[in-house]
Amino acid sequence: MSKIPSALSLGIRRGNLEVRQFARQRESVVFTLLFPVILLAIFGSVFKDTIAPDVTFSQYFLAGMIASGLVNTGFQALAITIPLERDFGALKRLRGTPMPASSYFIGKSILIFISMVIQILLLLGFGILFFGVELPTDINKWITFSWLVLLGSACSTALGIAFSIVPKSGRGASAVVSPIVIILQFFSGVFFVFTQLPTWMQQVAAIFPLKWLTQGMRSVFLPDSFASQEVAKGWETGKTVVILLVWLVIGIFFSVRKFKWDRD
Amino acid sequence: MSLIEVKGLKKSYGDVHAVRGVDLEIEDGEIFSLLGPNGAGKTTTVEIMEGFRTRDSGTVSVLGFDPQTRGHESRKWRDRIGIVLQSSADAGDLTVLETIDHFSGYYSNPRNVDEVIHSVGLVEKENALIRNLSGGQRRRLDVALGIIGNPELLFLDEPTTGFDPEARRAFWALIQNLRSDGTTIVLTTHYLDEAEALADRVAVINGGIIIEVSTPAELGGRATSQATVAWRDGEITKSERSDNPTELVAKLSSHFGGEVPELVVSRPSLEDIYLEMIGGSHE
Numbered sequence: 001m002s003k004i005p006s007a008l009s010l011g012i013r014r015g016n017l018e019v020r021q022f023a024r025q026r027e028s029v030v031f032t033l034l035f036p037v038i039l040l041a042i043f044g045s046v047f048k049d050t051i052a053p054d055v056t057f058s059q060y061f062l063a064g065m066i067a068s069g070l071v072n073t074g075f076q077a078l079a080i081t082i083p084l085e086r087d088f089g090a091l092k093r094l095r096g097t098p099m100p101a102s103s104y105f106i107g108k109s110i111l112i113f114i115s116m117v118i119q120i121l122l123l124l125g126f127g128i129l130f131f132g133v134e135l136p137t138d139i140n141k142w143i144t145f146s147w148l149v150l151l152g153s154a155c156s157t158a159l160g161i162a163f164s165i166v167p168k169s170g171r172g173a174s175a176v177v178s179p180i181v182i183i184l185q186f187f188s189g190v191f192f193v194f195t196q197l198p199t200w201m202q203q204v205a206a207i208f209p210l211k212w213l214t215q216g217m218r219s220v221f222l223p224d225s226f227a228s229q230e231v232a233k234g235w236e237t238g239k240t241v242v243i244l245l246v247w248l249v250i251g252i253f254f255s256v257r258k259f260k261w262d263r264d
Numbered sequence: 265m266s267l268i269e270v271k272g273l274k275k276s277y278g279d280v281h282a283v284r285g286v287d288l289e290i291e292d293g294e295i296f297s298l299l300g301p302n303g304a305g306k307t308t309t310v311e312i313m314e315g316f317r318t319r320d321s322g323t324v325s326v327l328g329f330d331p332q333t334r335g336h337e338s339r340k341w342r343d344r345i346g347i348v349l350q351s352s353a354d355a356g357d358l359t360v361l362e363t364i365d366h367f368s369g370y371y372s373n374p375r376n377v378d379e380v381i382h383s384v385g386l387v388e389k390e391n392a393l394i395r396n397l398s399g400g401q402r403r404r405l406d407v408a409l410g411i412i413g414n415p416e417l418l419f420l421d422e423p424t425t426g427f428d429p430e431a432r433r434a435f436w437a438l439i440q441n442l443r444s445d446g447t448t449i450v451l452t453t454h455y456l457d458e459a460e461a462l463a464d465r466v467a468v469i470n471g472g473i474i475i476e477v478s479t480p481a482e483l484g485g486r487a488t489s490q491a492t493v494a495w496r497d498g499e500i501t502k503s504e505r506s507d508n509p510t511e512l513v514a515k516l517s518s519h520f521g522g523e524v525p526e527l528v529v530s531r532p533s534l535e536d537i538y539l540e541m542i543g544g545s546h547e
Contacts, residue, residue: 004339004343004371004372005369005370010369013366013369017358020357020358021357021358089349092316092349093347093349095316096314096315096316096342096345096347096349097342097370097371097413098339098340098342098343098371098372099370100339262316
């Protein structure tokens with residue numbers, strides 16, 4: 001008898017299936033991928049101010065939208081769709097097969113990573129075409145960008161899987177998850193310039209990953225001169241890595257230990 | 265050793281004692297049906313055997329393995345069993361073929377995908393999206409996913425709920441084919457005629473304990489129970505219970521001088537026996 005397929009190869013199979021399934025759900029494709037672009041269009045058209053020399057609000061907002069895209073396509077999407085799959089009984093059925101939990105998680109990570117890349121390309125394309133955003137030319141900025149996307153998407157995926165245990169039902173999941181994400185976006189300097197927020201909001205935001213992702217993305221897409229305008233008078237790159245890693249570990253821990261396959 | 269051995273199984277949820285000491289032995293190659301009303305402990309017992317729930321006490325061995333073990337050994341065990349749950353609805357955005365093909369990749373020694381699609385009668389629907397299947401077709405897909413791994417042991421939970429009579433007959437034929445291929449089947453069902461048509465042995469569970477294990481024909485002393493003879497005498501329908509129905513019919517026949525009007529000889533159905541056992545009534 002041949003051997004049971006490895007967790008990794010099954011994970012890749014699942015990723016393939018998840019992407020195919022996702023691509024066929026037109027509403028969710030539009031909502032997940034285009035909504036941030038629409039937001040960018042609205043905010044970019046309404047707020048045309050310059051917030052610092054050579055920095056327009058649309059540029060600032062683009063950095064924030066790319067960061068929150070990592071949260072939307074990962075954390076938000078998973079924390080809403082996994083409870084739905086659980087309600088349908090789809091997760092319990094998977095539990096009854098020899099497919100290991102890790103393959104399921106790998107599949108989700110592949111889906112999230114691909115949709116994040118598409119989203120980022122859409123946002124960047126839109127920003128370049130309509131809001132005069134310029135791509136960085138410094139290779140170091142692209143290196144920062146790469147690890148931010150990798151670490152951010154890993155963190156967002158792990159936390160989304162972990163948080164999927166919180167909503168009691170699939171129908172109620174959106175009502176639990178969406179407000180958290182929207183409040184975080186307001187607190188973390190996505191819709192407003194972070195330094196203009198009340199101090200207590202800045203302090204709350206600093207606990208969560210989104211604030212660090214937005215700041216990191218600003219370090220990529222805004223001129224270095226802007227670093228002095230941040231709360232800490234710098235980009236705080238090292239601190240960003242540490243905080244994202246801590247959240248990643250928390251997310252993985254709860255995903256592995258507490259994941260619920262069944263309604264009851 | 266039996267394929268499944270359950271001894272002294274107990275499970276409580278808070279103050280509710282769902283399973284209060286169940287013993288079961290299920291043999292290799294048989295179709296074994298577990299009958300019982302809702303809340304009798306049937307689902308809990310089966311889900312413990314399937315490895316979905318943990319037990320409070322007792323021992324459980326399924327294919328020589330303790331179902332509540334986790335880790336790699338558990339994967340090897342799951343590779344040998346198939347489970348058709350009571351209700352599962354996958355996101356309907358994949359086709360029948362894609363879904364079955366995908367699930368086949370989970371197993372070390374899967375059945376041929378086309379053969380499985382053929383055996384559950386979904387050939388014409390293989391490229392249809394799951395969301396466009398009827399209830400009965402979805403159920404057949406569930407069964408296909410349960411058997412794609414070529415299991416030695418198959419759990420079927422209420423497999424034909426919502427089927428029309430023709431689809432049920434076709435489904436029964438499929439299950440009988442699986443048995444002749446050597447698959448052991450544990451069937452839970454609400455339909456007594458289904459248990460009678462399929463099961464080699466049935467167990468009746470109520471109040472968290474097994475009341476009786478027997479063949480469908482012998483359950484509750486059914487084979488030796490009194491027959492009821494009914495006939496029409498003028499304006500009234502008469503009936504009599506008898507240990508010797510043949511003798512009674514012969515007597516009636518000579519009384520009527522040949523044909524007895526509207527003669528019916530019946531023994532209690534499995535349903536009658538079952539309802540009596542669980543203290544219900546079909547009136």
